[in-house]
Amino acid sequence: MQIKSHLHLTADKILPTSALVGFLGITFVIAWGLIGLYILAPEMAATTFGEISGSHPFFFVATWAPAIAAFVVVTFYSGMTSLRAFLSRLLLWRCSVGWVTFILLFLPLGFIAGSLIKGGPLLAPLPPEGAGPILAVLFMMLFLGPIEEFGWRGVMQPLLQRHMAPVWAGLIIGATWGFWHLPAFFLAGVVFADWNFLPFFIGNVTLAVLVTPIFNSTRGSLLWPMLLHWQLINPFWPDAQPWDTWILVVVAVIVVWCTRKTMFNREGAVTAVVPTIVGRTPTESE
Numbered sequence: 001m002q003i004k005s006h007l008h009l010t011a012d013k014i015l016p017t018s019a020l021v022g023f024l025g026i027t028f029v030i031a032w033g034l035i036g037l038y039i040l041a042p043e044m045a046a047t048t049f050g051e052i053s054g055s056h057p058f059f060f061v062a063t064w065a066p067a068i069a070a071f072v073v074v075t076f077y078s079g080m081t082s083l084r085a086f087l088s089r090l091l092l093w094r095c096s097v098g099w100v101t102f103i104l105l106f107l108p109l110g111f112i113a114g115s116l117i118k119g120g121p122l123l124a125p126l127p128p129e130g131a132g133p134i135l136a137v138l139f140m141m142l143f144l145g146p147i148e149e150f151g152w153r154g155v156m157q158p159l160l161q162r163h164m165a166p167v168w169a170g171l172i173i174g175a176t177w178g179f180w181h182l183p184a185f186f187l188a189g190v191v192f193a194d195w196n197f198l199p200f201f202i203g204n205v206t207l208a209v210l211v212t213p214i215f216n217s218t219r220g221s222l223l224w225p226m227l228l229h230w231q232l233i234n235p236f237w238p239d240a241q242p243w244d245t246w247i248l249v250v251v252a253v254i255v256v257w258c259t260r261k262t263m264f265n266r267e268g269a270v271t272a273v274v275p276t277i278v279g280r281t282p283t284e285s286e
């Protein structure tokens with residue numbers, strides 16, 4: 001009688017930490033390459049590929065660069081089976097009531113408070129056509145920024161947390177995330193052209209730190225970071241710059257202090273890019 005042992009792969013064997021180099025390389029080459037084309041040769045790029053805008057296919061691909069990089073490195077190191085397991089992290093929906101409230105209620109209140117401080121409205125004003133166009137933009141946004149989370153939280157966060165406490169991983173991801181956006185600030189025709197980079201960069205670092213305890217408390221869920229990201233670009237929330245950034249900085253400091261036992265300790269931090277895979281159930285053969 002022979003008993004076949006089942007396959008049990010841990011995350012470290014599936015995706016090594018060195019995969020971070022490939023992930024970052026692909027992420028920056030795609031985004032900076034496409035956006036750089038419109039910065040260095042705007043007339044040629046516009047004539048050949050059309051004027052750049054937030055709905056241009058190149059803008060979508062550049063935004064998806066972290067996700068594309070994540071899919072490439074996971075597939076390269078471990079094949080399609082592990083990619084399916086990686087995507088299963090979208091189904092990790094369990095989250096504490098506190099964090100759900102923070103994402104769905106507190107973040108919008110932060111934008112509203114920032115807007116009121118600067119003398120703005122409670123909500124973004126509707127266009128003459130009504131709420132329809134705003135709903136269309138909201139739906140489109142679901143397929144822009146939130147898709148980045150496959151890379152930032154899907155790959156980069158677990159890999160960094162193998163070697164450092166979550167708070168430092170969040171700071172590094174935030175700085176990388178902010179710097180990755182830099183070329184868009186030199187690009188006419190997109191929303192970034194009207195923004196100031198420094199508050200935006202600080203905001204990226206702050207948000208990456210804020211999402212870290214949510215990510216770890218949900219055991220590596222991609223669903224909740226995506227929903228948080230979607231809230232950040234929800235067109236119904238009013239323009240609250242720069243007050244929304246400063247409000248979130250204060251909130252981040254409070255959150256880090258309240259979660260310091262886990263934020264400054266690697267124990268319990270999510271380090272698996274691909275969830276544990278179990279192969280066939282043990283069988284017996286004569």
